[in-house]
Amino acid sequence: MASNEKSLNFVIPIVVLLFIGVIYLV
Secondary structure, three states, X not given: OHHHHHHHHHHHHHHHXXXXXXXXXX
């Protein structure tokens, strides 16, 4: 479970950055 949580902590910031990037480009 710890591994899954670590993976989530790694994925969430990337998704947020991509989301902000899309908004910034638009």
